[in-house]
Amino acid sequence: MANRFSLSLLALPMLLSCAAVETDAGRNSRIAYQDRTGQRIQLFQLFDQRRQWISTGGRELLRVPPPPTEFSGPINACPDPAYYCFVTGLHVAIPRTGSAPSWSAAGMECNVLDELSLLPDRPVRIRCERSARLAVLFTYSRRRGIISFFRICPNCWEEEFRVIGETGLFASPS
Numbered sequence: 108m109a110n111r112f113s114l115s116l117l118a119l120p121m122l123l124s125c126a127a128v129e130t131d132a133g134r135n136s137r138i139a140y141q142d143r144t145g146q147r148i149q150l151f152q153l154f155d156q157r158r159q160w161i162s163t164g165g166r167e168l169l170r171v172p173p174p175p176t177e178f179s180g181p182i183n184a185c186p187d188p189a190y191y192c193f194v195t196g197l198h199v200a201i202p203r204t205g206s207a208p209s210w211s212a213a214g215m216e217c218n219v220l221d222e223l224s225l226l227p228d229r230p231v232r233i234r235c236e237r238s239a240r241l242a243v244l245f246t247y248s249r250r251r252g253i254i255s256f257f258r259i260c261p262n263c264w265e266e267e268f269r270v271i272g273e274t275g276l277f278a279s280p281s
Contacts, residue, residue: 138276139169140256142266152268154182154196154276161196169271185213191277197256199235199243201225201277220244230254252278 136157142150153168154161162168162179185192185200190212192200200212206224210217217235219225225233230248245256252275257267270276 138252138274139271140268140275141271142264143255143269144266150264150266150268151271156182156276159183187212191279193276197243197258197276198237198241199233199245199253199256199276201233201247203279247277249279252276 136155138154138156140152140154149166150163151166151168152161152163153173155173159182160179161182162173162176164174164176164178167174168176180196182196183194185194188203190200190202190210192212192215194213194215198215200210200215200217202210202212202225206227208219208224215235215237217233220232220234222231225231225247227249230246230251232244233247234242234244236242240259240261242259243256244259246254248254251270251273253270254275255267255269258264
C-alpha cells in the first residue's frame with residue numbers, strides 16, 4: 108500500500124506538467140509533439156508561440172517552465188498574413204482560408220498529397236519544400252492544426268512527431 112501511494116505521489120507532478128501542455132492551443136501558447144517511431148529514447152519538440160521558441164529534448168520539456176536545452180532556437184513566422192507559417196524551426200505554410208491544392212509562401216512550395224485540395228473538415232497530408240533536399244511532410248486539419256510532421260533533410264532526425272493533446276500548431280477551429 109505504501110509503495111502504491113509513493114508511486115502515485117511521484118506520478119502526480121508528471122501528469123500535471125503534461126496537462127499544462129495538452130490544453131487547447133487557443134488558450135496555451137505551448138504545443139508539444141512526441142516522436143512516435145518506437146525508438147528507445149523518446150524525443151519531444153515543444154513550440155512556445157508566446158516566446159517564439161522551439162526546443163527539442165526528453166520528457167523534461169513537458170515541465171512548466173521547461174528547462175533550457177542546447178537543442179533549441181527561435182521560430183519565425185511568415186511575413187505574409189495570408190498564411191499560417193514558420194520559416195525557421197519547422198518549414199511549413201498553410202493558407203489561412205481557402206482550399207487550394209498547392210501554394211507558395213516564404214520561399215516554400217506546398218502541395219496537398221492525398222486529396223484534390225485542402226479540406227475544411229478532415230485531415231490531409233501536405234508536403235512543403237524549401238529545396239529538393241529540405242522538406243516537411245505533415246498531416247493537417249483546420250480544426251486540430253498540425254497533427255504530425257516528419258522532416259526530410261540531410262541532418263534531420265528521422266522521427267515522426269505527433270501532437271500531444273487535441274490541438275496542434277495552426278489550428279483554426281472556427
